[in-house]
Amino acid sequence: MTTELLKPEAFDAQQYFERIYARPVILEAKKLSQVFGTGKAQRTVLNQLDLKIHKREFICVIGPSGCGKSTFSRVVAGLDGYSSGEILVDGQPIHGPSPERGMVFQGYTLFPWKTVKENVMFGPKMKGQSHASAEAHAREWINIIGLEKYENHYPNELSGGMKQRVAIARALVNEPKILLMDEPFGALDPYTRQKMQRHLMDLWQNIDITIIFVTHDMDEAILLADRIVALKANPGEIKEIIEVDLPRPRSPELLLTPEFKRLRERVDFLVHAQEDELDPALENLPKIPRMTQVSTTK
Structure with a gap:
């Protein structure tokens, strides 16, 4: 038997995503908007979101602080209402919480x-x-x-x-049909976080579940997701949807590959490219007055 025959079959990303898109749409957002406050205090957190998620997809939602990631997950969970548009599960509108949509928060609830x-x-x-x-x-x-x-x-x-x-x-x-996870591993140490990521991937690959996973961690999003939904802030809109064209199953060693680094650069650009999408309180930080006599130079 030749060495060539011993090699695993090459990953066909196009075929992989064709299979995903052939599945039924389990969740659909149509022109979904969420506005908080009134008058001058009004703030649009989600603005005209259009999104289709297919059965058994693993979706990660990323973006700068204040872009509406957690708001979107809470709307899908039925914990929060929305201002306009539609949000549908299997073609039926969401009206409040339901066992068909499980939720896992960052805090231990x-x-x-x-x-x-x-x-x-x-x-x-x-x-x-x-x-x-x-x-x-x-x-x-x-x-x-x-x-x-x-x-x-x-x-x-x-x-x-x-x-x-x-x-x-x-x-x-x-x-549940859908498992929503809002920064579920954010409070864990790096070693435990890696173990939980692997365990979650094993669960997802072996049970009939669609996962929507909110994270600030770009490496985590690439490691876990089929597609990454990158949101922009002020107002919260879909900036880009990235197909993660990396083979499964995935391991932490994948982070060292050129393919992973290429995706990482793209995701990093989407999240941090525009300064006006970041926390406006960081734009004009004051100069810190000197309050010590200890020198920081030798």
């Missing part, structure tokens, strides 16, 4: 007075499942996230990574 098992059981019990049925479903997901030894522990007895795994299990136990 577990009930501190409930154990791991009780936290994960909460959703099924709210849907009317019996205690035994809810417990069985909870244990199934606790096993999937690898925390079966901790099912009777309370949140204050868990590490940050463990808490987020419980939060993910609590969202997925309801069998």
Whole structure:
């Protein structure tokens, strides 16, 4: 057998995205806008967003602070309303929260007075499942996230990574169509963050779920996403949608490749190119008066 035959099949990005776009559209935003305040205090956070997300896509949303990333995820979750336009799941308008759209936040939103098992059981019990049925479903997901030894522990007895795994299990136990994640790994140390990224990719590749993932971390967005939705600020609009044409499964070693660096440069340009899209409070920072006699030079 020749060396050529031992090589893995080359990744065909065009074919990969053709398969994605052939799937049904699970989420669609049509001219979606969100305006906060009135009069001179009025601020357009989302402006005329048009976006189609297909079933089982992994979408990352990036952009400068204040561009509306978290607002968009909260609107999709049904936690916030919107000013105009439409937001549809399977062609039906969103009216408030629903188990079909799970949400994982950056902060640890577990009930501190409930154990791991009780936290994960909460959703099924709210849907009317019996205690035994809810417990069985909870244990199934606790096993999937690898925390079966901790099912009777309370949140204050868990590490940050463990808490987020419980939060993910609590969202997925309801069998949502869409999982929304708003900076879920932002508070974790780099090592734990990498492990959580790999675990999330494994979950997504093995279950029937569409993920919308908000992040400030450009490397994270490229590592995880099928497509990256880059928003611009003031007002929040879609600046560009990038197809991540890198093969799966992906590992941290991918960050060292020329292909990854090429995408990284493009994403970095989209997020930081225009100064007027960044925090206006940073434009004219005052000169710091000298308040020490200790020299910074030798």
